[in-house]
Amino acid sequence: MLQSGRVPERLTKRSLVAVSHAIERAALAPAEDGPTVVMALFQRMPYFERESALYQRIAATAAVTVIGMVGPTPPALPQGTYGVLLDEADPLAREWSVLVLTPRFGAALVAHDRMEVEPTAATLEAGRLFDGGWSFRRDDALHEMVRLRGQLADRLPRVALLVLDDVLGRARELPATPGEARGEAAIRLLVRRAEQARVALEATRQADDVSGQSPTLLDDTAMRRWTGLDGTTASGTLPVALVAVRVAEPAGAPERFGRRSAAREAQAVLGALTAPLRSSDRAVRLAEHDYLLVLPSLSEDQAIEVTDRVREGVAGLARSYPFVAFEVHAAVAVTARRPLPVDDVRHALSWAVEQGVPLATVAPESASAPAGVL
Known part of the structure; x- marks a missing residue:
């Protein structure tokens, strides 16, 4: 005291x-x-x-x-x-x-x-x-x-x-x-x-949350509980970096190389996405090829560094899957808002995909447009 x-x-x-x-x-x-x-x-x-x-x-x-x-x-x-x-x-x-x-x-x-x-x-x-x-x-x-x-x-x-x-x-x-x-x-x-x-x-609840799935990949219910949407929370306190990532493979890859191979590739992609995460970080699947990384207390520069490591990890999969070139786009935002502005980051990710740029950053506490391109 x-x-x-x-x-x-x-x-x-x-x-x-x-x-x-x-x-x-x-x-x-x-x-x-x-x-x-x-x-x-x-x-x-x-x-x-x-x-x-x-x-x-x-x-x-x-x-x-x-x-x-x-x-x-x-x-x-x-x-x-x-x-x-x-x-x-x-x-x-x-x-x-x-x-x-x-x-x-x-x-x-x-x-x-x-x-x-x-x-x-x-x-x-x-x-x-x-x-x-x-x-x-x-x-x-x-x-x-x-x-x-x-x-x-x-x-x-x-x-x-x-x-x-x-x-x-x-x-x-x-x-x-x-x-x-x-x-x-x-x-x-x-x-x-x-x-x-x-x-x-x-510890018991965490074991239940990750039963049958990756230790760091949450489903919607677990993610809602972890982010505090079912309790009392407030904007302006804990800063959180959000990284939306889309990992797309060439069209028709499952048909060309087989469903079993596609499943193994999906697990490899998930491993590359979650490898840079700390024990305090979480990841959630937003759509078939879209993921959200939730990184408490990181600055924008630190979140971008994590994103670069994800991109490097996904690129490294070409050594195991030489006939499948994954395309990665990402959007980064740092926010103290509650609830977390997930829709803003997803919008920025869609913008990055449409514009063909690898990484977009969202203006602090704003949903108007991506702030920059890296």
């Missing part, structure tokens, strides 16, 4: 959700030692919307509740909360924090988005990686509350600052509750065991 002096941990979103919920439930517990103040940074509106009913309950009992997130217009917040809109370039836009403080109790989670994903995650969203930490110690929460109060002071009304300063002042004067270290040790054990159970469950 920023102020505790502890070395930041590498944390997944899934583990942070569990700790956040525990801290939020602590905020709802009766405060026998004075007023409660709560601060939470959600990054994007969809993440807050999922918890808005809970924060309505928190705001009804807390003395001050501050909610921060990126957004162009004031979000609809529960009555009694103070909203802070963050600019995309603000360092706080990448922070996920939940702080609860009373004069004698405190809990804090502070994490910074790495804009990366855990390779073995069941979904892109659940596997998002953060650096940070959490604590159920009053003084840790006090220090983090002081930090955020200073960073947000010019964006909060005076009445909110007065209440915050009153609780901060009383917390500085009073000792924390004895036994915090023991209580936190028990909580960490529960979180660790829950994380171990999650990892085991995700």
